[in-house]
Structures are given as structure tokens and as C-alpha cells.
Amino acid sequence: MPYRLLRFALQSKYSEPRMFRSPERLQDEYDVVIIGGGGHGLAAAYYLAHEHNITNVAVLEKGYLGGGGTGRNTAIVRSNYLTPEGARFYQASLELFQDLSRQLDYNLFYSERGHFTLAHSPASLRTQRWRAEVNKQLGIDSEMVDTAFIQRKIPEIDITCGGHQAPIYGALYHPPGAIARHDAVAWAYARGADQRGVEIHQQTAVTDIEVRDGKVAGVHTDKGFVKTRKVLSAVAGWTTHITDMVGIRTPLVIHPLQAMVSEPLKPWLDHIVVSASLHLYVSQSSRGELVAGGSLDPYELISSRSTLEFAEGLGGHMLDLFPCLGDIKVLRQWAGLCDMTPDFSPVMGTTPIGGFYIDAGWGTWGFKATPISGNTMAWTVARDQDHELIEVFKLSRFTDFALVGEKGAASVGH
Amino acid sequence: MKILTCPVNGPRPLQEFQYGGELREMPDPDQANDSGWADYVFHRSGEPAIKREWWYHLPSGTWFVAERDNRLDEIVRTYLYDANREIGK
Numbered sequence: 001m002p003y004r005l006l007r008f009a010l011q012s013k014y015s016e017p018r019m020f021r022s023p024e025r026l027q028d029e030y031d032v033v034i035i036g037g038g039g040h041g042l043a044a045a046y047y048l049a050h051e052h053n054i055t056n057v058a059v060l061e062k063g064y065l066g067g068g069g070t071g072r073n074t075a076i077v078r079s080n081y082l083t084p085e086g087a088r089f090y091q092a093s094l095e096l097f098q099d100l101s102r103q104l105d106y107n108l109f110y111s112e113r114g115h116f117t118l119a120h121s122p123a124s125l126r127t128q129r130w131r132a133e134v135n136k137q138l139g140i141d142s143e144m145v146d147t148a149f150i151q152r153k154i155p156e157i158d159i160t161c162g163g164h165q166a167p168i169y170g171a172l173y174h175p176p177g178a179i180a181r182h183d184a185v186a187w188a189y190a191r192g193a194d195q196r197g198v199e200i201h202q203q204t205a206v207t208d209i210e211v212r213d214g215k216v217a218g219v220h221t222d223k224g225f226v227k228t229r230k231v232l233s234a235v236a237g238w239t240t241h242i243t244d245m246v247g248i249r250t251p252l253v254i255h256p257l258q259a260m261v262s263e264p265l266k267p268w269l270d271h272i273v274v275s276a277s278l279h280l281y282v283s284q285s286s287r288g289e290l291v292a293g294g295s296l297d298p299y300e301l302i303s304s305r306s307t308l309e310f311a312e313g314l315g316g317h318m319l320d321l322f323p324c325l326g327d328i329k330v331l332r333q334w335a336g337l338c339d340m341t342p343d344f345s346p347v348m349g350t351t352p353i354g355g356f357y358i359d360a361g362w363g364t365w366g367f368k369a370t371p372i373s374g375n376t377m378a379w380t381v382a383r384d385q386d387h388e389l390i391e392v393f394k395l396s397r398f399t400d401f402a403l404v405g406e407k408g409a410a411s412v413g414h
Numbered sequence: 415m416k417i418l419t420c421p422v423n424g425p426r427p428l429q430e431f432q433y434g435g436e437l438r439e440m441p442d443p444d445q446a447n448d449s450g451w452a453d454y455v456f457h458r459s460g461e462p463a464i465k466r467e468w469w470y471h472l473p474s475g476t477w478f479v480a481e482r483d484n485r486l487d488e489i490v491r492t493y494l495y496d497a498n499r500e501i502g503k
Contacts, residue, residue: 239460240459240460240461241461243460244461249453249457250457250458250460251456251457251458252458252460253458253460254460298432298433299433299467300433300436300465300467300484301484301485301487302462302484302485303485303486303487305487309429339460342456398452398456398457399448399449399452399453399456400452401448401452
């Protein structure tokens with residue numbers, strides 16, 4: 001190891017191969033421009049090149065790769081959703097995830113943990129029964145379990161919540177629920193896309209989109225104009241900024257979502273534990289940190305600031321479930337921007353502007369959908385036609401009154 | 415933002431308030447067509463701006479309007495709703 005390190009001192013150039021190239025300048029024209037170098041945009045770039053042989057693609061990223069929602073989520077993957085459309089979509093994503101480390105030849109630390117959604121009332125037991133039955137119909141491994149089962153699987157949990165909260169009545173148990181290294185997902189897709197000819201431009205902001213006769217003609221950036229007929233917007237919390245450029249109205253409202261991690265502990269929590277009533281989800285990462293997230297901040301805000309109120313509230317609720325954590329310290333906390341939709345489903349596919357495709361409305365449920373959204377958006381962009389898995393998520397559902405109500409399964413705290 | 419000034423009760427901690435969404439003009443339900451009504455029901459302006467919003471002071475049951483910068487999280491001013499004043503803004 002010291003000799004490997006010594007190479008860096010002795011050579012003027014960085015002596016390790018980089019994950020992907022950093023092109024000096026933009027070309028004049030691309031077949032497809034993808035705005036946003038997060039997991040979704042990079043996955044779409046990868047599948048465009050890998051499955052559709054479209055390689056003259058540029059991914060434009062204002063900051064650095066995976067610095068937005070991709071690097072700020074709590075890295076949970078599951079498919080136990082409420083609507084058949086949603087459950088089918090997320091199940092396809094989970095299946096892609098299960099084989100992704102091998103396909104991308106990169107260790108994503110994909111770790112199946114088993115996912116508990118706790119019910120603190122008879123009413124939530126009913127919703128969970130509904131979810132379990134929808135899931136089973138679609139072949140998704142999902143079932144109701146009683147408190148004895150929960151206690152056996154998670155001995156540290158306090159079923160009574162210390163008497164401070166309503167006790168646990170039961171849970172929806174989803175054995176394939178998993179966590180993954182979220183940064184690695186972005187990097188692996190970036191490397192795979194780069195190897196197939198896609199250009200990744202970091203520190204490149206899109207300033208305007210040229211639309212002529214209702215069709216995309218090009219993209220203005222802070223490094224000049226590029227011609228293109230197809231633009232995919234995959235910028236989650238910044239989507240309204242992009243849709244304003246092309247004059248599309250959306251239902252998106254931006255709220256921050258905060259999360260935090262504890263100091264690293266020896267492994268003790270095998271499972272992912274979610275409690276909608278306590279506004280909490282928690283898992284233990286491969287580094288030993290407890291990764292915990294809460295509900296959305298209660299009002300609209302386009303800022304990723306953190307608050308003490310959040311840390312106090314989430315910490316208190318973690319102690320209700322796990323009194324053994326009394327002496328554990330919070331290591332860091334952060335926030336990400338969530339582009340929330342009224343029905344808690346994403347907005348995907350073609351738009352009224354020819355050649356402008358949207359992948360947005362990822363609110364608090366985007367990370368788990370990274371592979372399937374990249375895959376279906378690449379299909380959609382390549383053929384200029386909505387993929388059958390995402391037809392129900394199109395933007396026009398808000399003018400057709402055809403919403404896909406996923407609130408009961410997509411987030412906590414409502 | 416930690417303190418919000420209720421037009422009736424003065425400066426109070428944020429925990430006493432609830433957010434009620436952006437203040438928007440409702441089109442006449444009898445006159446609006448389907449797309450106009452859908453636009454009112456679902457579509458929002460998501461860009462950073464100083465917006466007029468509904469806020470509710472829970473202990474006193476007061477609904478009022480706050481003008482807030484939703485990027486800096488700063489209140490510009492708060493006042494009680496006045497239909498005559500809001501129209502045409």
C-alpha cells in the first residue's frame with residue numbers, strides 16, 4: 001500500500017485511471033442532451049447507449065455527479081407500493097437492482113435486509129393489508145406480520161413505544177427490501193455510459209432551451225449553445241426551473257426532506273424499519289451508521305438547509321422505537337429537495353413540446369426507481385413514445401384528472 | 415425562519431403556525447372549462463419567488479396572508495386577508 005501511495009508523490013499526473021472522461025469542450029451537436037447528472041440521468045444515458053445504440057449523448061450537470069437527490073436519500077429499495085401501476089413499476093426497478101452490480105461490474109453494496117412498515121393503528125393495518133394483497137397479486141413478496149414476529153426479528157424494538165406513542169399493532173413485511181450505496185449507483189452508470197461513448201460534462205449549467213415551432217432545437221449552456229432535437233430533463237428538485245424554460249406548467253411543489261446519520265455502531269439492526277406514524281425510517285449502513293430520514297419539511301422551500309427541530313423530532317421518535325440508542329450521537333444531518341406531486345407518483349415521458357422529455361416528480365421516492373426510470377426513459381427518448389410501464393405517469397394526467405394515488409405507500413408523515 | 419408575525423397576535427414561534435399553501439385566485443366554477451379548472455386544482459408555480467401564502471395561527475384560529483421568499487425562507491410581511499385588496503394583484 002505505501003508503494004501505491006508513493007506513486008502519487010512521484011508522478012506529476014494522477015496515476016490511477018478515472019471512472020470516466022472529462023471532455024474539454026461541448027460538441028456542436030448531440031442526438032440527445034440529458035440535463036442532470038444524477039442517478040436517473042446517468043442511467044438513462046447508459047441505457048440509451050447500451051440498449052438503443054444511441055451514443056452521441058451529452059449529460060450536462062450543473063454541479064457534480066450525484067450531488068442532488070442521488071446523494072441525499074436514505075438509499076432504500078423496495079416495491080411494496082399501493083397501486084398496481086406503481087407496484088409493477090417499482091418491482092421492475094428492484095429486479096434490475098438485484099443484478100445491477102454484476103451488469104455494471106461495480107460493487108453497489110446492494111444488501112437485502114427485509115423491510116418493515118410498522119402500523120400504529122387499526123387504520124394503518126387496513127391500508128397495509130390492502131398493500132399486501134395488491135403486492136401478492138403481482139408476485140411481490142409482501143405480507144402482514146404480527147408483533148411477535150417483529151419482536152423476534154428485531155429484538156431491540158420497543159413494541160409499546162415506551163407508552164409515549166401509540167403501540168405497534170403489526171407490520172407490512174417485505175423481505176426483498178434492500179439498501180444500496182447510492183453514490184456508487186451514479187458512478188457505475190456514469191462509467192458504463194462513458195465506456196459506450198456518452199460525454200459527461202460536469203460544472204455545465206443549462207441556461208435556456210431553444211424551442212422552434214413547438215419542437216426542441218437546442219440547449220443554451222454557460223459553455224455555449226449545442227444543437228439537439230431531444231432533451232431529457234432529469235433534475236428532480238430543480239425541474240420547475242427547466243420546465244419554465246420551455247413554458248410547461250407542472251403540479252410540482254418543492255419541499256426539503258431532511259435526514260441524518262448516527263456515529264458508526266457495531267452491526268445490530270439487520271432490517272429496514274419504517275414508521276409512518278412516527279415520521280421515521282431507519283436502517284444501518286455497511287459502515288455501521290444508522291441512516292434515518294423523516295417526513296417532509298412542513299412548508300414549501302427551495303433550500304437544503306437543516307434544522308434543529310428536525311434532529312430533535314427524529315431523535316425523539318427513534319428513542320421511542322429503540323430506547324437502547326439513548327447514548328448514541330448524531331454524526332451529521334442534511335437536506336435534499338423533493339419535487340412533490342399531488343398524487344405521490346412521478347411525472348415521466350413525452351410532453352406537449354416535441355423532443356422534450358421529462359423525468360420528474362420524484363419527491364421522496366426517487367432512488368429506488370433509478371434503474372427502471374433510466375431504462376424506460378431511454379426507451380421513450382429513443383422511440384419518441386411512452387414506454388408501457390410509465391404511460392400512467394405522464395404529465396397530462398393532471399389535465400385528464402387521471403391521477404395515480406400512491407400517498408399511502410410512497411412516504412411517511414401524512 | 416423561527417418567528418412569524420401574526421397580524422393579530424404579534425411575533426410568535428413558528429411551531430404555533432400551519433402552512434396553508436400559495437394564495438391563488440379560484441376561477442368561477444360555473445364558467446371555467448375542464449382544462450382551466452385542472453390548471454387551478456393541480457398546477458403550481460414552483461420557481462423561487464416572493465410568494466403570497468396562507469398561514470394559520472393555531473392557538474387563536476387566525477388565517478392570514480404572509481409574503482415569503484421561498485428560497486431564503488424570509489418573511490417580507492404579513493397581513494389579514496382582504497378580498498378587495500387581493501383582486502388584481
